[in-house]
Amino acid sequence: MNKKLQNYKELITKKLDEYIPKGYPKSIFESMRYSVLSDGKRIRPILAIEVFKLFSENIEEIIPTACAIEMLHAQSLIHDDLPCMDNDDFRRGKPTNHKIFGEAIATLAGDALLSFAPQIIIQKTPSSVPKDKILRILDEFLQTAGAYGIIAGQVVDIESEGKEVDKATLNFIHKHKTADMFKLPVRAGAILGGATEEQIEELTIFAKKIGLAFQIADDILDETSTLETLGKTPGKDKIAGKATYPTIYGFNEAKKTLHSLIEQSCAIIEKSNYKSDLLIYITKLIETRIR
Amino acid sequence: MNKKLQNYKELITKKLDEYIPKGYPKSIFESMRYSVLSDGKRIRPILAIEVFKLFSENIEEIIPTACAIEMLHAQSLIHDDLPCMDNDDFRRGKPTNHKIFGEAIATLAGDALLSFAPQIIIQKTPSSVPKDKILRILDEFLQTAGAYGIIAGQVVDIESEGKEVDKATLNFIHKHKTADMFKLPVRAGAILGGATEEQIEELTIFAKKIGLAFQIADDILDETSTLETLGKTPGKDKIAGKATYPTIYGFNEAKKTLHSLIEQSCAIIEKSNYKSDLLIYITKLIETRIR
Numbered sequence: 001m002n003k004k005l006q007n008y009k010e011l012i013t014k015k016l017d018e019y020i021p022k023g024y025p026k027s028i029f030e031s032m033r034y035s036v037l038s039d040g041k042r043i044r045p046i047l048a049i050e051v052f053k054l055f056s057e058n059i060e061e062i063i064p065t066a067c068a069i070e071m072l073h074a075q076s077l078i079h080d081d082l083p084c085m086d087n088d089d090f091r092r093g094k095p096t097n098h099k100i101f102g103e104a105i106a107t108l109a110g111d112a113l114l115s116f117a118p119q120i121i122i123q124k125t126p127s128s129v130p131k132d133k134i135l136r137i138l139d140e141f142l143q144t145a146g147a148y149g150i151i152a153g154q155v156v157d158i159e160s161e162g163k164e165v166d167k168a169t170l171n172f173i174h175k176h177k178t179a180d181m182f183k184l185p186v187r188a189g190a191i192l193g194g195a196t197e198e199q200i201e202e203l204t205i206f207a208k209k210i211g212l213a214f215q216i217a218d219d220i221l222d223e224t225s226t227l228e229t230l231g232k233t234p235g236k237d238k239i240a241g242k243a244t245y246p247t248i249y250g251f252n253e254a255k256k257t258l259h260s261l262i263e264q265s266c267a268i269i270e271k272s273n274y275k276s277d278l279l280i281y282i283t284k285l286i287e288t289r290i291r
Numbered sequence: 292m293n294k295k296l297q298n299y300k301e302l303i304t305k306k307l308d309e310y311i312p313k314g315y316p317k318s319i320f321e322s323m324r325y326s327v328l329s330d331g332k333r334i335r336p337i338l339a340i341e342v343f344k345l346f347s348e349n350i351e352e353i354i355p356t357a358c359a360i361e362m363l364h365a366q367s368l369i370h371d372d373l374p375c376m377d378n379d380d381f382r383r384g385k386p387t388n389h390k391i392f393g394e395a396i397a398t399l400a401g402d403a404l405l406s407f408a409p410q411i412i413i414q415k416t417p418s419s420v421p422k423d424k425i426l427r428i429l430d431e432f433l434q435t436a437g438a439y440g441i442i443a444g445q446v447v448d449i450e451s452e453g454k455e456v457d458k459a460t461l462n463f464i465h466k467h468k469t470a471d472m473f474k475l476p477v478r479a480g481a482i483l484g485g486a487t488e489e490q491i492e493e494l495t496i497f498a499k500k501i502g503l504a505f506q507i508a509d510d511i512l513d514e515t516s517t518l519e520t521l522g523k524t525p526g527k528d529k530i531a532g533k534a535t536y537p538t539i540y541g542f543n544e545a546k547k548t549l550h551s552l553i554e555q556s557c558a559i560i561e562k563s564n565y566k567s568d569l570l571i572y573i574t575k576l577i578e579t580r581i582r
Contacts, residue, residue: 025446028438079402084394103375104449107398108442111370114405115437122430131422138429139413146406147319151399155316158395 004278008046013037015067019120031101031109032116035074038092043214043282044185045070050282051189051203054274064124065137065188071117072141073181076150078110085158086236093231114145129192137188144184153177157242165243174245178218179211199272206268213261213286216254219244220290255290262287295569299337304328306358310411322392322400323407326365329383334505334573335476336361341573342480342494345565353483355415356428359408360476363432366404367441367472369397376449377527384522405436420483428479435475444468448533456534465536469509470502490563497559504552504577507545510535511581546581553578 016036023029045066052062081088081096082103088096098106118138125134143149153176160169186207190200223246225234237244246254265283269276307327314320336357343353372379372387373394379387389397409429416425434440444467451460477498481491514537516525528535537545556574560567 023438025443025450027450028442028446032438075402079398082395082398084398105446107370107373107375108446111366111401111405111436112438112442114402115433115440115442118409119430119433119437122426122433131426135413135422135425139410142406142410142413145402146410147314147323147403149406151319151403151406152316155319155396155399159316159318 002278002281005046005281008049009042011063012042012045012049012067012070015063016070019064019067019124020071020116027101027105028109028112031097031105032074032113034100035078035091035097035109036071036113038074038094040070040073040092042070044073044181047182047207047279047282048185048189050276050278051186052193053189054276055190055193055195055199058126058128060126061129062189062192064120065141065192066185068117068120068141069181069185069188071113071120072145072184075110075113075117075145076154076181078106078113080154082106085154086240088233088236090232118142133192136191140184140187140191144180149180150177153180160243162241165248167248170243170245170248173243174212174215175208178215179208182211182214183207202268202272206265209261209265209268210283210286213258213265213283216245216258216261217286217290219246220251220254220258224290258287258290293569293572296337296572299340300333302354303333303336303340303358303361306354307361310355310358310415311362311407318392318396319400319403322388322396323365323404325391326369326382326388326400327362327404329385331361331364331383333361335364335472338473338498338570338573339476339480341567341569342477343484344480345567346481346484346486346490349417349419351417352420353480355411356432356479356483357476359411359432360472360479362404362408362411363436363475364472366401366408366436367445369401369404371445373397376445377531379524379527381523409433424483427482431475431478431482435471440471441468444471451534453532456539458539461534461536461539464534465503465506466499469506470499473502473505474498493559493563497556500552500556500559501574501577504549504556504574507536507549507552508577508581510537511542511545511549515581549578549581 020033020036021029022033048066048069049059049062052059077091078097080086081091082098089099090096097109101109118141121134121138121141145151153173156169157173157177160173183204186203187200190203195203219237222234222237222244249257262283266280269279269283311324311327312320313324339357339360340350340353343350368382369388371377372382373389380390381387388400392400409432412425412429412432444464447460448464448468451464474495477494478491481494486494510528513525513528513535540548553574557571560570560574
């Protein structure tokens, strides 16, 4: 694995461990820590930091937000895995949160993370960051977490199960359920780093493209992978009667679109002279996963 | 009913209706609106406004926060009522959220409210309020919503079911599950209104006292009331093997403590020359409910 990526991953995990204490009542903090500190790729917080670094050096300013985004990611996984939703038993190669802590604590751990994450942004962002920037980041964070963001995607996903899904609906699901969680760290990194509004918009397009690419790769993996390589139960989408990119567009078309999105994403980074080998590396990694 | 209280209630419901749109996906916004716009007492947002008015006149500054607190209250009720938690079928005289929308949407509607509420504070608070004050309010809001606030209370409540509970544990549950949601609006009103730190602390004591009084009254009502007057299924605590104030201290002692808390709370308002007949009225109303 890329050394820089590995260093970032360790930094983020160390910070997450530091931010979420072992408090009382024990079960709720253990449940939060179980999911947040499990072995994830940390791709979203890494994106936030690396985009920030295109514009600014003092990464202390982005770390709390980057970690908050990873907490939000963990929250959405805990709730999505619940029996009343996607009913998943495995996640990141381990039993899902409710399998260990029960449904009540898992539900509450998600809630706790959803309020803890923006608090970390408020409490831990250095005072060098202007207050109105912090409020803008919080607003975008909450927008992504809510009914106009990932929840919209999850709702339509659940309500589409077992139904004939058209391309527009599939697009809506992917846009919100997955791409919104790439848009958030990329925009947060750009905003906190001091990008111009034009640059923020350009990077937003980059984020949407890699977000969609990530989902297509995930859909392909779900059909072709094993529990071991995937870390979660494969084939679940088919069993649940869920529409995926390959089922609607076919495997070849899915792979072609994925490849094209990766090329377009890399082109945005290259043409704007953003100096980041790591952003290119991460982008290409999305496609490499399915090989 | 007190005319002023009625006017406040109508104002808050009107604002809540305005803040939560009828969006897409339809089910999630309908589910949010179902719980938030149901016929509640609105006691928490009213407290926020009335405490604010002790110090300042322009109530536009407190209304978004007051409404956000009511949304948080609705969120906690939706999740607490879920089958995996308290498994309640009725709330405010109507079927609970998951009974109408199903568990998945109810869970997501709670999540959506938890991110929507602080967004309302960010987006709707007039620019006359300094940014650092908004950040302080957000921090207190999220602290109350999270694992150090109402979630701590709910976790210990759930984990104590069917067990012998000591007074310290019962106190912890009441403090966080109930009193925190009185502390928040009172402190928010004081902070936004421009109270001194000393006044904020004094009013925090008032809030804790009426919060505990409210919970004792609720416990008494749960054992003596009907579904019609209570709006939710009575006797649930006993059936679930939950410790309540009267079961641990006895009915007489519970009523005595309740009365004493009401007197102490009124005394705080009176001795500090806070001019609010409504705060006295609301405080006394807590005790009147059980008569």
